[in-house]
Amino acid sequence: xxxxxxxxxxxxxxxxxxxxxxxxxxxxxxxxxxxxxxxxxxxxxxxxxxxxxxxxxxxxxxxxxxxxxxxxxxxxxxxxxxxxxxxxxxxxxxxxxxxxxxxxxxxxxxxxxxxxxxxxxxxxxxxxxxxxxxxxxxxxxxxxxxxxxxxxxxxxxxxxxxxxxxxxxxxxxxxxxxxxxxxxxxxxxxxxxxxxxxxxxxxxxxxxxxxxxxxxxxxxxxxxxxxxxxxxxxxxxxxxxxxxxxxxxxxxxxxxxxxxxxxxxxxxxxxxxxxxxxxxxxxxxxxxxxxxxxxxxxxxxxxxxxxxxxxxx
Ligand SMILES: Nc1ncnc2c1ncn2[C@@H]1O[C@H](COP(=O)(O)OP(=O)(O)O)[C@@H](O)[C@H]1O
Ligand SMILES: [Mg+2]
Numbered sequence: 001x002x003x004x005x006x007x008x009x010x011x012x013x014x015x016x017x018x019x020x021x022x023x024x025x026x027x028x029x030x031x032x033x034x035x036x037x038x039x040x041x042x043x044x045x046x047x048x049x050x051x052x053x054x055x056x057x058x059x060x061x062x063x064x065x066x067x068x069x070x071x072x073x074x075x076x077x078x079x080x081x082x083x084x085x086x087x088x089x090x091x092x093x094x095x096x097x098x099x100x101x102x103x104x105x106x107x108x109x110x111x112x113x114x115x116x117x118x119x120x121x122x123x124x125x126x127x128x129x130x131x132x133x134x135x136x137x138x139x140x141x142x143x144x145x146x147x148x149x150x151x152x153x154x155x156x157x158x159x160x161x162x163x164x165x166x167x168x169x170x171x172x173x174x175x176x177x178x179x180x181x182x183x184x185x186x187x188x189x190x191x192x193x194x195x196x197x198x199x200x201x202x203x204x205x206x207x208x209x210x211x212x213x214x215x216x217x218x219x220x221x222x223x224x225x226x227x228x229x230x231x232x233x234x235x236x237x238x239x240x241x242x243x244x245x246x247x248x249x250x251x252x253x254x255x256x257x258x259x260x261x262x263x264x265x266x267x268x269x270x271x272x273x274x275x276x277x278x279x280x281x282x283x284x285x286x287x288x289x290x291x292x293x294x295x296x297x298x299x300x301x302x303x304x305x306x307x308x309x310x311x312x313x
Contacts, residue, residue: 005031010063025211038202039191046211047191084149085158094134139170234289
């Protein structure tokens with residue numbers, strides 16, 4: 001099966017105040033059809049620039065992009081009906097209801113009016129469809145935006161940071177929506193700088209930093225890379241004992257943290273973990289538990305992008 005999106009050596013250089021900014025720098029990326037693909041990178045990494053090039057909002061400096069095997073922007077007209085993209089927040093009339101806003105869009109673009117109620121149901125806005133747009137929460141506004149790009153019933157959805165600014169319930173609803181759309185057989189390509197979003201929603205991810213691909217693979221593959229693991233270290237006794245242990249490890253140069261329950265965490269290469277026990281025993285402190293904590297995508301992400309982030313800005 002052809003890829004939904006296939007990008008080769010994509011480069012985009014902006015000229016800003018006499019300076020050249022290389023926002024995307026030789027990016028290669030392949031997004032298969034089906035599933036939810038996360039496009040992960042810090043602010044300024046080049047996600048929006050890449051997405052704008054894919055959907056033809058902007059011309060790349062060099063490189064090639066194919067969507068459903070058709071080169072874009074050249075053949076954009078032949079695939080655009082299959083692609084729904086939410087890059088900038090769409091403009092809705094604040095005093096019209098969600099349904100009225102979508103109806104107007106459907107009419108202007110020649111989509112059947114039945115689609116309006118169907119997409120409102122998909123995004124979970126049926127109950128509030130008659131309320132004025134201005135009264136919607138940010139999450140509802142975002143979902144109406146998604147509904148607007150679903151009117152054409154696209155095979156590929158491209159969502160640029162749809163969870164940005166949402167409160168936790170809004171984030172959960174957006175996640176569910178992406179899963180529902182994926183379950184309907186649509187390919188979802190979603191960008192985020194919020195690592196936990198990607199970790200919990202996506203099947204595959206690509207991590208970019210400074211316009212370059214750092215890593216791509218399944219979430220599982222990415223989680224299993226890297227050399228450092230995080231361990232919970234418990235010592236019997238009260239918090240003073242724990243503080244002593246933490247101080248002792250810190251003084252010896254270990255990376256020591258506390259989790260949200262005040263438990264002590266230490267980042268260390270797996271083959272050196274036993275040295276924690278030896279070090280503390282030397283100080284008369286006995287370790288009652290030394291257990292690896294499940295790695296988060298965040299740990300893998302920070303490790304993978306450390307070199308790219310550390311360069312001169
Ligand atoms: N229109 C523009 N003119 C000049 N520089 C830009 C423009 N758009 C983005 N950039 C720069 O390109 C880099 C990548 O930006 P962007 O693609 O928006 O990243 P992201 O979406 O990952 O936050 C940043 O350094 C940003 O400042
Ligand atoms: Mg962006």
